[in-house]
Amino acid sequence: MTKPITVALAGNPNSGKTTLFNALTGARQHVGNYPGVTVEKKEGLHVTPAGESINIVDLPGTYSLTAYSVEEVVARDYLVQERPDVVVNIVDASNLERNLYLTTQFLELGVPMVVALNMMDVAEDRGITIQASRLAELLGVPVVPIVARSNKGTAELMATALTQAGKDWNPLHISYGEDLDGVLFSMEKHIAEQGFLARLYPPRWLAVKYLENDSQIRERGAKESAAISADLDRWVQEATAHLQKTMETYPEAIIADHRYGYIKSLLRQEVITRKYDADRLYASDRIDKVLTNRFLGPLIMLAVLLGLYKFTFTYSELPVAWLEGFFGWLREVVGGLLPDGYLKSMLVSGIIDGVGGVLGFVPLIMFMFFGIAILEDSGYLARVAFMMDRIFRMFGLHGSSVMAYIVSGGIAGGCAVPGVMATRTLRSERERLATLLTVSFMNCGAKLPVLALLTGVFFANNQAQIMFLLTLLAWGVALLVAKLYRVTILRGESTPFVMELPPYRLPTFRGLLIHTWERTWQYVKKAGTVILAISILLWAMMTFPGLPASEQERIDALRQEVLTSYPAEVVQEATDEAVAAAELSPEAEELLANLDALDRQEAEKTLEYSAAGRAGRALEQVSWLAGFDWRTNIALVGGFAAKEVVVSTLGTAYSLGEVDPEATQSLAQTLAEDPNWNPVMAFALIVFVMFYAPCFVTVVCIARESGSWKWGFFAMGFNTVFAFGFAVVVYQIGMALGLGG
Amino acid sequence: MPRIMMRQMKRGQTGVITAVKVGGELGRRVRDMGLVPGTQITVQGRAPLYDPVALRVMDGTLTLRNNEADHIEVEVSEAREGRQS
Numbered sequence: 001m002t003k004p005i006t007v008a009l010a011g012n013p014n015s016g017k018t019t020l021f022n023a024l025t026g027a028r029q030h031v032g033n034y035p036g037v038t039v040e041k042k043e044g045l046h047v048t049p050a051g052e053s054i055n056i057v058d059l060p061g062t063y064s065l066t067a068y069s070v071e072e073v074v075a076r077d078y079l080v081q082e083r084p085d086v087v088v089n090i091v092d093a094s095n096l097e098r099n100l101y102l103t104t105q106f107l108e109l110g111v112p113m114v115v116a117l118n119m120m121d122v123a124e125d126r127g128i129t130i131q132a133s134r135l136a137e138l139l140g141v142p143v144v145p146i147v148a149r150s151n152k153g154t155a156e157l158m159a160t161a162l163t164q165a166g167k168d169w170n171p172l173h174i175s176y177g178e179d180l181d182g183v184l185f186s187m188e189k190h191i192a193e194q195g196f197l198a199r200l201y202p203p204r205w206l207a208v209k210y211l212e213n214d215s216q217i218r219e220r221g222a223k224e225s226a227a228i229s230a231d232l233d234r235w236v237q238e239a240t241a242h243l244q245k246t247m248e249t250y251p252e253a254i255i256a257d258h259r260y261g262y263i264k265s266l267l268r269q270e271v272i273t274r275k276y277d278a279d280r281l282y283a284s285d286r287i288d289k290v291l292t293n294r295f296l297g298p299l300i301m302l303a304v305l306l307g308l309y310k311f312t313f314t315y316s317e318l319p320v321a322w323l324e325g326f327f328g329w330l331r332e333v334v335g336g337l338l339p340d341g342y343l344k345s346m347l348v349s350g351i352i353d354g355v356g357g358v359l360g361f362v363p364l365i366m367f368m369f370f371g372i373a374i375l376e377d378s379g380y381l382a383r384v385a386f387m388m389d390r391i392f393r394m395f396g397l398h399g400s401s402v403m404a405y406i407v408s409g410g411i412a413g414g415c416a417v418p419g420v421m422a423t424r425t426l427r428s429e430r431e432r433l434a435t436l437l438t439v440s441f442m443n444c445g446a447k448l449p450v451l452a453l454l455t456g457v458f459f460a461n462n463q464a465q466i467m468f469l470l471t472l473l474a475w476g477v478a479l480l481v482a483k484l485y486r487v488t489i490l491r492g493e494s495t496p497f498v499m500e501l502p503p504y505r506l507p508t509f510r511g512l513l514i515h516t517w518e519r520t521w522q523y524v525k526k527a528g529t530v531i532l533a534i535s536i537l538l539w540a541m542m543t544f545p546g547l548p549a550s551e552q553e554r555i556d557a558l559r560q561e562v563l564t565s566y567p568a569e570v571v572q573e574a575t576d577e578a579v580a581a582a583e584l585s586p587e588a589e590e591l592l593a594n595l596d597a598l599d600r601q602e603a604e605k606t607l608e609y610s611a612a613g614r615a616g617r618a619l620e621q622v623s624w625l626a627g628f629d630w631r632t633n634i635a636l637v638g639g640f641a642a643k644e645v646v647v648s649t650l651g652t653a654y655s656l657g658e659v660d661p662e663a664t665q666s667l668a669q670t671l672a673e674d675p676n677w678n679p680v681m682a683f684a685l686i687v688f689v690m691f692y693a694p695c696f697v698t699v700v701c702i703a704r705e706s707g708s709w710k711w712g713f714f715a716m717g718f719n720t721v722f723a724f725g726f727a728v729v730v731y732q733i734g735m736a737l738g739l740g741g
Numbered sequence: 742m743p744r745i746m747m748r749q750m751k752r753g754q755t756g757v758i759t760a761v762k763v764g765g766e767l768g769r770r771v772r773d774m775g776l777v778p779g780t781q782i783t784v785q786g787r788a789p790l791y792d793p794v795a796l797r798v799m800d801g802t803l804t805l806r807n808n809e810a811d812h813i814e815v816e817v818s819e820a821r822e823g824r825q826s
Contacts, residue, residue, distance in 0.1 A: 064773040068766065095800040098775040126800070212769075250764045256772035260780070285785065285802070294789045386804050390790035393806075399793070496767040496809060497793055498774050501802040 110171030127275030327356030350539030377507035396486025680734030
């Protein structure tokens with residue numbers, strides 16, 4: 001069998017690339033990373049009607065092939081190094097001119113290509129007619145009109161792509177005007193003669209990149225041959241000086257102008273006809289008049305975010321209850337089947353409770369992600385960035401930071417891991433660092449179970465409002481800390497904001513489902529592996545080494561003492577299972593209560609003497625300032641691994657502390673009845689969980705994204721100290737005001 | 742026909758870019774997004790805090806900050822102030 005053909009999908013953001021990728025590959029997708037960077041690499045398999053399998057690579061969406069962002073560098077490195085058999089360049093037919101800018105750069109690179117003219121339906125609605133055959137003729141590559149949303153034309157697109165696959169690279173030469181064409185010719189000749197980087201780039205393309213002052217290419221060139229690179233630099237300097245003197249401009253500006261000039265000249269040749277004035281307001285613009293209106297806009301934005309909460313919390317209630325019921329039932333069944341002992345204890349308290357505690361929140365997270373997917377796919381999130389930029393700038397950030405914050409849980413329920421990665425779209429090192437060091441303050445999906453549990457128990461009457469308040473608190477803290485960083489350790493200038501507001505689109509159900517599924521699955525995968533392992537580890541920590549012999553003897557003696565202090569018939573009555581609780585004599589009841597208290601004491605002592613208990617006790621020396629007891633401390637230490645572990649650990653800690661392992665009393669009830677817990681302590685704990693050290697996965701990402709472990713450790717240390725200070729203030733003031741109840 | 746900086750343009754006003762007086766990263770980004778001399782733009786609106794500005798460029802909508810619009814010189818045909826639909 002021959003190697004399957006590889007097709008690279010490339011195009012502008014918002015051109016429908018993801019929709020096409022989903023349409024072509026269906027569920028046969030694989031998400032990974034490009035080597036060395038954390039830009040997502042999506043690959044999938046497409047099977048043609050003839051049964052041929054095609055490997056499809058979804059390149060990151062870019063506007064250009066400069067080195068402006070990591071995405072652009074990744075896209076072009078993939079093209080020149082991996083050499084896909086053919087590129088399918090997807091362009092938005094309703095915004096053709098701007099989209100062809102990237103197309104032109106692919107042509108200049110010379111890669112075999114097919115243009116997919118997407119959103120023909122939208123263009124038609126706007127009164128734009130495009131002669132695809134004429135465009136193909138002028139571009140010199142096939143052009144296939146498609147509507148990716150409804151899968152129209154995709155079969156023809158793939159058939160056409162196969163005809164182009166494996167063709168020779170054939171770079172297009174555009175004239176960049178008399179000022180540059182001369183010097184370009186000399187540079188190109190020199191590069192070709194020396195065979196400079198010939199295995200990767202066409203000579204003229206390389207010369208153009210030098211003129212564009214492309215940092216990545218120049219670095220690569222200097223590494224290949226410092227001498228040739230210096231020769232090229234001399235030409236570039238000469239041309240730059242000349243342009244500065246005569247026209248007050250830069251070579252890269254002239255190059256961009258000529259590219260657009262080339263595109264305009266193509267479109268003028270009977271490619272595009274418009275029924276209406278180009279200035280006509282589209283439906284999208286009319287929606288924007290309301291949604292980004294000075295007064296209505298922010299109000300609607302607030303309402304949308306609040307609505308997302310209501311949606312998530314209200315509609316997920318039922319499935320959450322089902323799952324809780326299921327795990328309660330499972331606990332009972334497993335508990336009934338197995339004899340008492342370590343195996344039963346591990347299964348019930350380690351595995352079922354741990355996994356159940358986390359999976360029980362899956363419906364909530366799914367609903368949340370579904371809501372976010374609607375906002376993202378409809379184009380509304382970009383408006384949020386647009387409206388928020390002025391505010392973000394005040395904190396030394398970028399409007400695009402909003403994406404990272406939102407993905408991390410700015411709309412509660414995200415994850416700081418993709419959030420940290422989303423900061424890659426930020427160009428300025430300082431804004432990026434300030435963002436990626438503070439995104440973990442947001443209420444990610446893993447903190448949600450903790451917050452939902454605590455607010456559910458202690459603030460049940462206005463849970464939705466409190467959760468909303470907590471989101472505002474997260475934003476406030478993240479922004480203020482970012483500002484603090486930007487005026488101290490990360491001082492400096494701000495970077496360009498220029499960004500697209502994509503037209504509003506009705507999200508497709510399929511797209512929403514894939515989106516929701518991908519993210520929920522990520523969460524479940526984490527819950528299923530890391531969490532399970534940690535749950536068992538913690539169970540072991542909480543079970544071993546067990547009570548010291550002297551302690552065990554003491555409790556046994558006490559138990560014996562209680563039993564002998566009552567007459568034999570009372571003991572007989574109390575231990576006789578045939579006698580119902582209501583019919584017991586007062587003496588028998590008293591005896592049972594005494595024995596109960598002893599059992600509780602024994603269980604509690606066992607945990608206290610365990611490895612985890614000793615650590616928790618040691619930390620109690622400090623943590624009492626915020627009202628945390630040793631059980632809470634154990635849970636918080638577990639939370640370093642992943643925040644949702646706080647819930648499962650609390651569950652394990654409390655069920656082990658109980659007398660009867662068969663009792664399926666939920667953790668919520670346990671906390672509500674525990675005298676150590678009160679609303680003030682719960683709130684202090686909420687604050688601590690929100691702001692203390694990010695989970696280790698996030699810490700690893702921070703270290704990798706910032707390029708230094710220094711920042712990973714910094715986030716761990718700073719956040720923990722900060723969170724503890726905050727929690728202490730909350731607890732001390734709350735208790736002084738007598739709010740502890 | 743007067744030439745003004747983009748920041749001074751009113752909502753609904755249309756003009757043609759005559760110069761982009763900035764290099765480096767900002768210049769590159771501005772050009773990548775289609776803001777080059779000869780391109781017609783219309784100010785579509787501003788964010789609630791008057792910044793950034795939203796522009797109709799070609800067939801799409803772009804946003805940029807006022808201090809970035811300061812580098813872009815525009816030739817305006819007429820002052821169609823506050824045109825509302």
